[in-house]
Amino acid sequence: MANDPFQSDLAWWRLLQQSVKKPGCKPDNFHMHRRASETALLEALESTMVKTAPLATAQFIQRSIEKSLRELPALPDAVMRVVEETNKAEPSVAKIEKYVSTDQALASKVLRVVNSAYYGLSGQVSSLGQSVMILGIQQVRNLVLSVGAISLFEVKGPQQQETLRRFWLHSFSSAIATQAIGKTRKFDRGAMDQMFVGGLLHDVGRLFLFANFTAAYDQLIRRAMANNMPVELAEWSLLGIGHAEVGQRMADFWKLPEALGEIIGKHEGPFDGSESPVIYCVHVADAISKHVYYNGDSKVALQIDPVAEEWLNLTAEEFDELREEVAAKTEEASGMFKQLAA
DSSP states (O other): OTTOGGGTOHHHHHHHHHHHTSTTOOOOOOOOOHHHHHHHHHHHHHHOOOSSOOHHHHHHHHHHHHHHHHTOOOOOHHHHHHHHHHTSSSOOHHHHHHHHHTOHHHHHHHHHHHTSGGGTOTTTOOSHHHHHHHHOHHHHHHHHHHHHHHTTSOOOSHHHHHHHHHHHHHHHHHHHHHHHHHHHHTOOHHHHHHHHHHHHHTTHHHHHHHHHSHHHHHHHHHHHHHTTOOHHHHHHHHTSSOHHHHHHHHHHHTTOOHHHHHHHHHTTOOOOSOSOHHHHHHHHHHHHHGGGGGTTOTTSOOOOOHHHHHHHOOOHHHHHHHHHHHHHHHHHHGGGHHHHHO
């Protein structure tokens, strides 16, 4: 185990990413039973934390993931209409209110979140139109998108409930971090909004894997941490695909804006310097918030791509201040998940 280069050398991680992304590496498309695939993955994990799963096992797992992606439910119609409207040069507040109102569950959740302690508006907002006027069109769009996406994943027990809570808190923490980083880098309003929703949805592929392969994916993460291996490396080694790539396919299926899909698909890196600064921002935000997945374990390694780190260009003191600011705001938001889950 100690001699396994995957445990400590990130160069192997980048090499593996580049190799498996080559054309022709996509798994075949035919139906496989999800439970059988999860059993196969658990067996691969139980043997050893190998560099790659046996070929037959990997293909078996990949086909089940393919099947689950093909069966992915569409985003609620109300969410899609809101996204379309907010992408217009002059979006209509009245239309946004009308679209959200057609989905009573979505409308009630949005109002509960807006009235949560985080926004400091407890009990003051009584209508969707008022929500838009107070928070702004883009913030409401971001809220509708995140509520709509999370609502697609059915919670089947306490373990998934806790997983969903940690996912949402990490996502919101990342979104908060993008805003703090964006201020230091002087991004314009449009980029700030894009980064915020990117922070909210960047790990939707991880939620998909958790929801569909709960026990196996949880075991994968535990084994990766025990072996000091990046979770992303474990995904590619044992699943043949990473959560970022799964997320980008989900974004394509949902017809989300192309730029958002690119953020989701590329946020883990590695980078070569040609990427949009928005992607670097979400990458850094994700990295400094990743410990939230692991019950706030401060021992989780901070892994920032060198290209993104150079772009960020913060001193150690400035970086510590950034992390403290994000942690404080994340703590404020921790109670909001109850509103989303209700």
